[in-house]
Amino acid sequence: MTQDFHIKGFIPVSMLDWPGKVCSIVFLAGCSFRCPACHNGDLVIRQGSLRDESLAGVLSHLERRKNWIDGVTVTGGEPTIHDNLPQLLRTIRAQGVLIKLDTNGSHPGMIEALLSEGLVDAVAMDVKAPFTEEEYSKLAGVQVDIGLIFRSVEILKASGLEVVFRTTAIPGIVEEPQLRRIRQSLGEVPRFTIQGFRNVQTLDPAFRRIPQFAPERLERMRLLFETPAPEAVNPRLVAHAG
Numbered sequence: 001m002t003q004d005f006h007i008k009g010f011i012p013v014s015m016l017d018w019p020g021k022v023c024s025i026v027f028l029a030g031c032s033f034r035c036p037a038c039h040n041g042d043l044v045i046r047q048g049s050l051r052d053e054s055l056a057g058v059l060s061h062l063e064r065r066k067n068w069i070d071g072v073t074v075t076g077g078e079p080t081i082h083d084n085l086p087q088l089l090r091t092i093r094a095q096g097v098l099i100k101l102d103t104n105g106s107h108p109g110m111i112e113a114l115l116s117e118g119l120v121d122a123v124a125m126d127v128k129a130p131f132t133e134e135e136y137s138k139l140a141g142v143q144v145d146i147g148l149i150f151r152s153v154e155i156l157k158a159s160g161l162e163v164v165f166r167t168t169a170i171p172g173i174v175e176e177p178q179l180r181r182i183r184q185s186l187g188e189v190p191r192f193t194i195q196g197f198r199n200v201q202t203l204d205p206a207f208r209r210i211p212q213f214a215p216e217r218l219e220r221m222r223l224l225f226e227t228p229a230p231e232a233v234n235p236r237l238v239a240h241a242g
């Protein structure tokens with residue numbers, strides 16, 4: 001019987017997902033969290049509504065384009081909840097491509113296992129909230145063991161891999177004070193990025209009523225907290241560009 005790797009989505013080519021790389025993106029269904037701000041409801045709670053993508057199809061795409069695809073991002077949902085993730089990554093790796101893992105950090109044991117086998121080259125970990133159980137659980141939509149999240153952070157910081165921690169700034173919930181605490185808890189990290197909350201198709205319908213940050217406010221938060229610090233953008237230069 002063919003093994004189910006829970007592949008429910010595939011983007012053959014992306015120039016944006018992995019900075020500096022041309023990559024394919026594989027989406028795995030299922031997640032350990034139920035973040036109210038999540039935009040991937042189909043992958044998280046309505047997996048049955050999605051068509052299965054075959055691993056064979058993914059592999060044949062990689063084979064045909066191996067001269068110009070640098071890597072594959074494996075994302076979700078939350079990929080690390082699947083016991084057969086190492087096997088999936090070994091199979092993808094055999095195509096001679098790099099692998100980036102997107103994770104919410106809830107399964108440090110799996111992250112450790114993947115790293116010790118050398119199955120990932122880069123990791124993007126979402127940091128939802130300041131590191132208290134109450135705040136984190138609220139934004140993850142489930143009771144979170146904050147010790148597990150912090151262990152993932154420590155494993156990744158010590159890994160020497162290309163690692164980015166990223167937080168979604170949400171008006172009234174994750175603003176400057178929360179971002180400051182997150183940055184303090186993370187300590188020195190190679191890369192920390194902030195993305196702005198979008199109030200469309202959120203898992204919790206109540207979050208669709210939360211306004212989005214004005215671009216200027218988001219830019220200020222990025223200047224204050226991102227690592228490395230983004231270049232300050234002069235709006236007049238942008239307006240006259242091109």
Ligand code: SF4
Pocket residue numbers: 031032033034035037038039040044076077078104140
């Ligand atoms: S946003 Fe939350 S619920 Fe959605 S896929 Fe990511 S970790 Fe899972």
